[in-house]
Amino acid sequence: MSDALKIAELLAGPVTDLIKAIVDKDEEAAERVRQILPEQSESGKVAAKLRAKVQP
Amino acid sequence: VNRLWVLAALALALNTGCANGTRPEIRSAVLHTAYSLKLADKSCADTADALAKAGSGKAAIQLAESCDTAYTNGRAGLIAAEAAIDAKGDLDAGKVACAISKSVSGLKELVKAVSVYAEMPPQILDGIERGEWLLSLGGDCK
Numbered sequence: 001m002s003d004a005l006k007i008a009e010l011l012a013g014p015v016t017d018l019i020k021a022i023v024d025k026d027e028e029a030a031e032r033v034r035q036i037l038p039e040q041s042e043s044g045k046v047a048a049k050l051r052a053k054v055q056p
Numbered sequence: 057v058n059r060l061w062v063l064a065a066l067a068l069a070l071n072t073g074c075a076n077g078t079r080p081e082i083r084s085a086v087l088h089t090a091y092s093l094k095l096a097d098k099s100c101a102d103t104a105d106a107l108a109k110a111g112s113g114k115a116a117i118q119l120a121e122s123c124d125t126a127y128t129n130g131r132a133g134l135i136a137a138e139a140a141i142d143a144k145g146d147l148d149a150g151k152v153a154c155a156i157s158k159s160v161s162g163l164k165e166l167v168k169a170v171s172v173y174a175e176m177p178p179q180i181l182d183g184i185e186r187g188e189w190l191l192s193l194g195g196d197c198k
Contacts, residue, residue: 020084033131033138036090041127042101047120050108054117 077193079147085186086137086152089159092183093130096166096176097123103174122169130162137190153190154197160187 077085100123107116136155140148163184167176 031138032087033090033134036087036094037127037131037134039131041097041124041131043097043104043120043123043127046101046104046108047117047124050104050113050117050120053108054113 077149077190079141082147082149082152082190082193083138083141085190086134086141086156089156089163089183089187089190090134092180092187093127093134093159093163093166095183096163096170096180097127099174099176099180100166100170103170107173119169119173123166126162126166126169128162130159130166133158133160133162149193153193156187156190157197160184160191163187 100119104116104120104123107113107119133155137152137159140151140155143151163180167180167184170176
């Protein structure tokens with residue numbers, strides 16, 4: 001099983017419950033998307049790290 | 057016969073509700089799409105790392121950069137969609153659909169890029185489906 005699949009398996013239950021709790025309360029202006037998705041992506045961090053390695 | 061008419065009217069009302077999407081349904085779909093984007097981004101970062109360790113540094117950088125761009129675009133659309141959901145007054149599902157279109161494209165680009173190297177978790181595909189359902193709510197995006 002790939003790492004991504006393992007992460008997905010771990011996330012599946014808690015994420016669904018969390019979303020259900022948020023939706024049930026119909027929270028407004030909570031900026032949940034910003035909490036879920038930080039400005040800096042993981043792939044962006046890796047790209048920066050790899051570019052730094054390549055540059056002399 | 058009257059009972060049948062009542063049942064038919066009820067079924068029609070329920071069906072219309074599903075087609076338009078209630079605020080909780082739409083919020084749930086936006087949050088699931090956001091989690092899918094997060095998961096796809098993490099999957100991409102891990103894949104790029106693995107590629108670099110295997111000696112394919114150039115391909116790893118290209119992959120990570122394209123995922124980063126897709127993530128940035130997708131995130132912007134989801135933030136706009138959430139703002140449309142939280143706007144005061146009646147929910148404008150069309151506005152949410154317009155905002156989410158960038159996110160669905162970003163998520164699909166990300167999945168396409170990573171799928172060349174790794175298997176994508178089903179949760180990510182579920183997020184795309186939910187995003188596409190939001191798109192189906194329509195709206196004039198001009």
